[in-house]
Amino acid sequence: MKIVAGSASKRLAGKLGEVLNVPVIEAQYKLFPDGESYFRIPESVEGEDIIIVQTTGPPQDKHILELVFLLDTVKDFGAKKVTLVVPYLAYARQDERYLEGEVLSSKVVAKILNSIGANKLLTVDVHNEAVLSFYNFEAINLFASEVFADYIEKMELKDPFVLCPDQERPEILKPIADRLGTEYDWLEKFRDRITGEVKTKEKKLPVKDRDVLIVDDIISTGWTVVNAINILKKQGARDIYVFATHLVFAEGARERILNAGAKEIIGTDSIERDESKVTLAPLIAKHL
Ligand code: R5P
Numbered sequence: 001m002k003i004v005a006g007s008a009s010k011r012l013a014g015k016l017g018e019v020l021n022v023p024v025i026e027a028q029y030k031l032f033p034d035g036e037s038y039f040r041i042p043e044s045v046e047g048e049d050i051i052i053v054q055t056t057g058p059p060q061d062k063h064i065l066e067l068v069f070l071l072d073t074v075k076d077f078g079a080k081k082v083t084l085v086v087p088y089l090a091y092a093r094q095d096e097r098y099l100e101g102e103v104l105s106s107k108v109v110a111k112i113l114n115s116i117g118a119n120k121l122l123t124v125d126v127h128n129e130a131v132l133s134f135y136n137f138e139a140i141n142l143f144a145s146e147v148f149a150d151y152i153e154k155m156e157l158k159d160p161f162v163l164c165p166d167q168e169r170p171e172i173l174k175p176i177a178d179r180l181g182t183e184y185d186w187l188e189k190f191r192d193r194i195t196g197e198v199k200t201k202e203k204k205l206p207v208k209d210r211d212v213l214i215v216d217d218i219i220s221t222g223w224t225v226v227n228a229i230n231i232l233k234k235q236g237a238r239d240i241y242v243f244a245t246h247l248v249f250a251e252g253a254r255e256r257i258l259n260a261g262a263k264e265i266i267g268t269d270s271i272e273r274d275e276s277k278v279t280l281a282p283l284i285a286k287h288l
Contacts, residue, residue: 004041006054006070008063012087012269013053015281020288022051027070037062039069046078051288056090057248057271064090064109071116083120083288084113087270087280088246093218095128098193110134122287124270124280125172125217125245142283144245144268145172148215149179151266151278157211158238165189165200165216165228173215187231189224200227208236219244219267222253229260239263247273 003024005013010026017024028040052070056063067086074082091105106128113121114136121139126132132139152160162177162184164170170186177184188201198221214228225242232240240262247254247267254275257265269276 001049001051002043002045003051003053004045004070004074006052006063006066008057008066009053009055009085009087009269009272011272011276012055012085012279012281012284015269015279016051016053016085016285016288019281019285027066029066037066037069039066039073041070041073041077044077045074047080049081049083050074050079051083051085053085055088055270056086057088057246058250060090064112068112068116071113071118075116081120082118083122084118085122085284085288087124087268087284088248089123089126089131092123092127092131095131106131107134122284124268124283127168127217140287142280142287143172143175144270144278144280144283145175145215147268147278147280147283148243148266149176152176152213152243153179155241157213159210160213161185161205161207161210161237162213162215163187163205163207163228163232165214165224168217172217176213176215187228189227196221198223198227200224200231202231205232205235207232209238211239211241212237213241213243214262215243217244218246218248219253219257219265220248220250222249222251222256225257225262226260229257229262233261241266243267246270247275249273 001022025043030038054067094105124142126141164186166189173184242262242265265275267275268278
């Protein structure tokens with residue numbers, strides 16, 4: 001078995017190699033003066049079980065194309081079985097056509113990968129599991145709540161409360177709340193499909209003088225989390241910690257969240273950021 005590390009996931013691939021005790025091949029990459037990319041896999045993959053680790057965070061299109069290049073190349077050079085580890089699966093929020101004429105991008109990405117062929121796809125906290133049905137090979141979604149719970153357990157928190165900033169799958173918070181021996185709840189959020197504006201319905205929460213952990217799958221613009229912070233502060237919450245599996249961080253989201261009053265942002269190495277304090281490597285390794 002060998003791991004091929006794509007340019008977007010070098011750190012995670014290295015950690016996965018350590019956990020699994022398998023060699024990691026770093027794909028060679030350069031940019032030509034005209035803007036085209038060059039890749040090379042500098043070691044033999046013939047007859048090997050290959051794990052390609054390449055997340056598809058920003059710039060999404062570039063990282064998807066790299067994944068396609070790497071997959072096609074290992075197949076061409078005789079890899080036996082290929083597993084794609086794509087912790088952040090780009091375009092999973094375009095899981096259907098919400099407006100007439102929209103590109104069903106999550107399906108297009110799957111069609112491209114299907115056409116080359118792989119044996120398995122592992123992703124984490126995919127925004128909508130429905131997109132996995134577009135794959136004609138095994139596609140599995142893992143949940144980061146387990147590794148977040150390991151991290152949270154070591155924090156010193158005052159009477160913690162766990163909050164999902166929207167109504168999308170709040171039940172994934174249960175393992176965290178259970179580990180802390182506390183409760184969890186969620187808010188209801190609406191996004192304007194045309195302007196992208198995020199609105200969150202106020203709700204009375206038992207957070208006065210308590211530390212609150214906001215847990216979400218993605219931080220993109222950060223408005224979902226900012227709205228939740230504003231509601232929590234109004235209701236007298238103490239320290240607010242923001243956990244997200246995928247730190248996409250579009251349009252100054254990090255600053256927006258910290259300025260709103262979050263004490264700390266904690267993410268995973270699904271997308272490699274300064275705040276990637278929790279590694280997904282043990283979770284992924286368990287499923288390989
Ligand atoms: C979607 O509903 C997700 O669970 C996240 O809440 C959302 O993607 C975050 O987006 P933003 O950071 O742009 O508010």
